Amino acid sequence: MNYLIEIGEKARTAxxxxxxxxxxxxxxxxMKIAEILKENAAEILKENEIDIxxxxxxxxxASLIDxxxxxxxxxxxxxxxxxxxxxxxxxxxxxxxxxxxxxxxxIGQKRVPLGVIGIIYESRPNVTVDAFGxxxxxxxxxxxxxxxxxxxxxxxxxxxIREALAAVSVPxxxxxxxxxxxxxxxxEFMRLNQYVDVLIPRGGAGxxxxxxxxxxxxxxxxxxGNCHVxxxxxxxxxxxxxxxxxxxxxxxxxxxxxxxxxxxxKIAEDFIPLxxxxxxxxxxxxxxxxxxxxxxxxxxxxxEEDWGTEYLDAILSLKVVDSIQxxxxxxxxxxxxxxxxxxxxxxxxxxxxxxEIDAAAVYVNASTRFTDGFEFGFGAEIGISTQKLHxxxxxxxxxxxxxxxxxxxxxxxx
Amino acid sequence: MNYLIEIGEKARTAxxxxxxxxxxxxxxxxMKIAEILKENAAEILKENEIDIxxxxxxxxxASLIDxxxxxxxxxxxxxxxxxxxxxxxxxxxxxxxxxxxxxxxxIGQKRVPLGVIGIIYESRPNVTVDAFGxxxxxxxxxxxxxxxxxxxxxxxxxxxIREALAAVSVPxxxxxxxxxxxxxxxxEFMRLNQYVDVLIPRGGAGxxxxxxxxxxxxxxxxxxGNCHVxxxxxxxxxxxxxxxxxxxxxxxxxxxxxxxxxxxxKIAEDFIPLxxxxxxxxxxxxxxxxxxxxxxxxxxxxxEEDWGTEYLDAILSLKVVDSIQxxxxxxxxxxxxxxxxxxxxxxxxxxxxxxEIDAAAVYVNASTRFTDGFEFGFGAEIGISTQKLHxxxxxxxxxxxxxxxxxxxxxxxx
Numbered sequence: 167m168n169y170l171i172e173i174g175e176k177a178r179t180a181x182x183x184x185x186x187x188x189x190x191x192x193x194x195x196x197m198k199i200a201e202i203l204k205e206n207a208a209e210i211l212k213e214n215e216i217d218i219x220x221x222x223x224x225x226x227x228a229s230l231i232d233x234x235x236x237x238x239x240x241x242x243x244x245x246x247x248x249x250x251x252x253x254x255x256x257x258x259x260x261x262x263x264x265x266x267x268x269x270x271x272x273i274g275q276k277r278v279p280l281g282v283i284g285i286i287y288e289s290r291p292n293v294t295v296d297a298f299g300x301x302x303x304x305x306x307x308x309x310x311x312x313x314x315x316x317x318x319x320x321x322x323x324x325x326x327i328r329e330a331l332a333a334v335s336v337p338x339x340x341x342x343x344x345x346x347x348x349x350x351x352x353x354e355f356m357r358l359n360q361y362v363d364v365l366i367p368r369g370g371a372g373x374x375x376x377x378x379x380x381x382x383x384x385x386x387x388x389x390x391g392n393c394h395v396x397x398x399x400x401x402x403x404x405x406x407x408x409x410x411x412x413x414x415x416x417x418x419x420x421x422x423x424x425x426x427x428x429x430x431x432k433i434a435e436d437f438i439p440l441x442x443x444x445x446x447x448x449x450x451x452x453x454x455x456x457x458x459x460x461x462x463x464x465x466x467x468x469x470e471e472d473w474g475t476e477y478l479d480a481i482l483s484l485k486v487v488d489s490i491q492x493x494x495x496x497x498x499x500x501x502x503x504x505x506x507x508x509x510x511x512x513x514x515x516x517x518x519x520x521x522e523i524d525a526a527a528v529y530v531n532a533s534t535r536f537t538d539g540f541e542f543g544f545g546a547e548i549g550i551s552t553q554k555l556h557x558x559x560x561x562x563x564x565x566x567x568x569x570x571x572x573x574x575x576x577x578x579x580x
Numbered sequence: 581m582n583y584l585i586e587i588g589e590k591a592r593t594a595x596x597x598x599x600x601x602x603x604x605x606x607x608x609x610x611m612k613i614a615e616i617l618k619e620n621a622a623e624i625l626k627e628n629e630i631d632i633x634x635x636x637x638x639x640x641x642a643s644l645i646d647x648x649x650x651x652x653x654x655x656x657x658x659x660x661x662x663x664x665x666x667x668x669x670x671x672x673x674x675x676x677x678x679x680x681x682x683x684x685x686x687i688g689q690k691r692v693p694l695g696v697i698g699i700i701y702e703s704r705p706n707v708t709v710d711a712f713g714x715x716x717x718x719x720x721x722x723x724x725x726x727x728x729x730x731x732x733x734x735x736x737x738x739x740x741i742r743e744a745l746a747a748v749s750v751p752x753x754x755x756x757x758x759x760x761x762x763x764x765x766x767x768e769f770m771r772l773n774q775y776v777d778v779l780i781p782r783g784g785a786g787x788x789x790x791x792x793x794x795x796x797x798x799x800x801x802x803x804x805g806n807c808h809v810x811x812x813x814x815x816x817x818x819x820x821x822x823x824x825x826x827x828x829x830x831x832x833x834x835x836x837x838x839x840x841x842x843x844x845x846k847i848a849e850d851f852i853p854l855x856x857x858x859x860x861x862x863x864x865x866x867x868x869x870x871x872x873x874x875x876x877x878x879x880x881x882x883x884e885e886d887w888g889t890e891y892l893d894a895i896l897s898l899k900v901v902d903s904i905q906x907x908x909x910x911x912x913x914x915x916x917x918x919x920x921x922x923x924x925x926x927x928x929x930x931x932x933x934x935x936e937i938d939a940a941a942v943y944v945n946a947s948t949r950f951t952d953g954f955e956f957g958f959g960a961e962i963g964i965s966t967q968k969l970h971x972x973x974x975x976x977x978x979x980x981x982x983x984x985x986x987x988x989x990x991x992x993x994x
Contacts, residue, residue: 182912186936265957271946273956280968281938359792363968378773382793384801384969405991412993498596520986522600524695532685532989541994542687542985543679554694554777554982555798556970568968571956572934575946577819579826580955 170354173309173342174361177282180339181307185279189256191336192303196252199330200245203295206326207241213322214291221315234289234316244295251299254545257564258305261572272574277567279305281363284355286311286377288369291319297368298327298341300548304566307340309362311355314347321345356381368549371476386561389526389552391421391504392476393534396493396519398510399430403437405531406509407444412533413507415448419478421550422505422537426473426483428493431457434486438462450480457486473500490515494522501525503552505534526552526559584768587723587756588775591696594753595721599693603670605750606717610666613744614659617709620740621655627736628705635729648703648730658709665713668959671978672719675986686988691981693719695777698769700725700791702783705733711782712741712755714962718980721754723776725769728761735759770795782963785890800975803940803966805835805918806890807948810907810933812924813844817851819945820923821858826947827921829862833892835964836919836951840887840897842907845871848900852876864894871900887914904929908936915939917966919948940966940973 184192203210214236221231257277264274283306285297294310301308312320320343328338344351356365356377364384367377371390378385395413397406413424429437438461445452446464453472454465465484472483473496487493490508497506507529508519516530527537537560539547544562551557557565598606617624628650635645671691678688697720699711708724715722726734734757742752758765770779770791778798781791785804792799809827811820827838843851852875859866860878867886868879879898886897887910901907904922911920921943922933930944941951951974953961958976965971971979 182936185938267955267957271950379796384798384967386969387798402991408991408993416994522596524599525984527985527987529987529989532987532992533994535994536685536987536992537985541681543681553798555800558982559985568972570939571941571951571973573941573943573946573950575944577816577822578946578950579822580830580947580949 169346170351170358171361173344174282174358176339177307177309177342178361180337181279181281181305183337184302184305184307184340187305187336191334192256192305193252195331195334195336196248196299196303198334199299199327200248202326202330202333203241203245203248203323207238210241210319210322210326211236211238213318216318217316226315230289230315234291234319236291236319240292244292247296248299251303251546254303254563256303257567262569269578270576271578274572274574275569276572278570280566280568282307282309282361283566284309284311284358284362284365284383286352286355286365286367286369286373287313288373289313289315291316291323293368294320294323294343295327297366297548300546300563301566302340304563306566307342309342309344309355311344311347311352317345317347353380356383359383366549386549386551386556386565387553388549388561389421389504390476390502391423391534391537391550391552392425392474392500392502393422393505394426394428394497394501394507395424395534396428396490396497396506396508397430397433397437398490398493398508398512398515399432400511400515401430401433401437401509402511403433403440406437407440409507409509409531409533410441411444411448413535414445414450414482415480416533416535418480420535421476422534423478424482424534425476426500427485428496429458429484429486430490430493431486431488434458435461445482448480450482452482452484454484455486458484476502490518494519498522498524504550505529505537507532507534526550583760584765584772585775587758588696588772590753591721591723591756592775594751595693595695595719597751598716598719598721598754601719601750605748606670606719607666609745609748609750610662610713610717612748613713613741614662616740616744616747617655617659617662617737621652624655624733624736624740625650625652627732630732631730640729644703648705648733650705650733654706658706661710662713665717665960668717668977670717671981676983683992684990685992688986688988689983690986692984694980694982696721696723696775697980698723698725698772698776698779698797700766700769700779700781700783700787701727702787703727703729705730705737707782708734708737708757709741711780711962714960714977715980716754718977720980721756723756723758723769725758725761725766731759731761767794770797773797780963798969800963800965800970800979801967802963802975803835803918804890804916805837805948805951805964805966806839806888806914806916807836807919808840808842808911808915808921809838809948810842810904810911810920810922811844811847811851812904812907812922812926812929813846814925814929815844815847815851815923816925817847817854820851821854823921823923823945823947824855825858825862827949828859828864828896829894830947830949832894834949835890836948837892838896838948839890840914841899842910843872843898843900844904844907845900845902848872849875859896862894864896866896866898868898869900872898890916904932908933912936912938918964919943919951921946921948940964
């Protein structure tokens, strides 16, 4: 435990210093880090090779090895990401409101860094640079706990970030990596309330649930997405097909991809054959209720479990409903509060869907794939929150800040 | 566990209905509840008498029995509180931003209820009405878990609230009371993530820590306050004395009362005798470091533990420092991130204090006692958050809402 307390103390000290840094100094540091990462790409690749070899020896799946693998180009992309972050507006210091009370007290709310942020993530070493960059830009010290598979890569990346920080006289402890990647240390880390203000898990559903179940530190839950497209009876068929195709197939393995369709029964007979044609051409398997199957015999039977499954694969569940009310009830029951869309031409139904669906992002006539910090215009994204506290939906720099009340008086007492 | 799941399901169903209710229907219900509580005051007092008797038999402290005790006047106050809440602006439904992206998508952020809120509290039965009122006003269903000492009072109060809701055709499950007040059920309740969106503990430090340590549901930590007054070298002595006197003695047992003084060494010899005179007149014990004691021999010696103690009593710790930097470091080390004030005439020091102190509310030249939802102009308060996520400082109705993104498209795909 002493190991973690030492890291916690160092992070707190760094956070105090970062809180006093202005935008230009922070941006200068980000540019310096980008430069040093590019200069030392070969060294980072050498360490990454060790991680890759170990993964191969452990017969890790090819797709996971691909996530773990760095290339010169990927390192350049990571570094360029920092340059982009440097170019964004820093939300810290903004006074979002200021009011004078009847007794003359001037009460304002000012944006400030969260303090110390813990990031728990899996094997992608690019998260190391990316998460650090966003936390640093907003004046937060960060403690990174990456996966053991990427430890050699992460150690080398963090070493160069710290070198670059030192070179521009910024406390190196603005970033620290937990080199002890044991589960026990991770669990202790999740209870380090005295030093860590917020914990953000980034990874699959298993990782996120482990953090939610074990952390006593406030967590921002980033999300799995069981996203639905509801095709209302008044939908434009061509628009519906385009949106479904895009939401399902443009990128399968992401949280804002569509996993389930809900079709109004009044159009089911006309629409479903067109849908089958469009998706079968892209080798998507459709798991349907009985009504759907009676229209297209090539559909597979859906089980209860299918309604709640995030496939992240070329599979889609399909349910036929008799009303928008039934569609909303079905979606609210099985969704993961991520992104939901209705395709409709009906005014009342569009508003009803927007009002009654419980999700971070609710769409009318657009693909769920837009739920993304860049698409929303934030210029960056630390994750997509599916919880309701603090931040909901794509989280940009703002989500990495809090506010404090600043109060100007001249002797007021109660 | 079935008991809690049933309660959770009912709360979810009620939350769905509340989400669709307009302001005027919610306000009508609040007025009806106020009326019915007043009409049935005698019945409530009868049940309260059972709780009081049990407490007396268990030799509960007089101050706690006073918190537990209802009177006709207190019930009228509770009911009038609901009428006041009815008069406040409902934040739900406000679209706080709406932007058109380059692809034509209109992306807006709309305020919506949190959903289901759990409140865990101690023996004060007025919290039952108060917490329900604020949650209901913002369209949330609430599950109340009060202390076992107040169970008869709470059951009767909740019975009448539900009767009033039914009388105006609002789902009674907008409020539910956990009648099983065992610790085991409380612990299971804290892990009911599937049904409860947020947990708010209201009570002493022990209760709050139990919730923080055991809950897997996101918690809003409301706070203990180890609040400081720093008397800078340029302070107006009279103002400093007034602020200290007010912050310490106007009400001792509250979280925004002052618990610790920090005095600049340059003025210590002149200021401390005045301070001692002022506070000794009110029977305040002062626990001081050695420098302070050398100036006033009537001070008690402070131990390391004193710096971190929230006395909630006629005791104050005192430390002499040589610089504002030392003052800030001392406060940031020992405070509970609640409310801190500097008394100064110096421009640079006032800004330095505002910028560098890590607390929910940072004051210049005013009493810490103002950290309060009513004093801040919110018209209501559910608690004072000392955490950094979601809400920080006094929490009014806004803190009981979240946002969702609403997106208007016309066929956009990626």
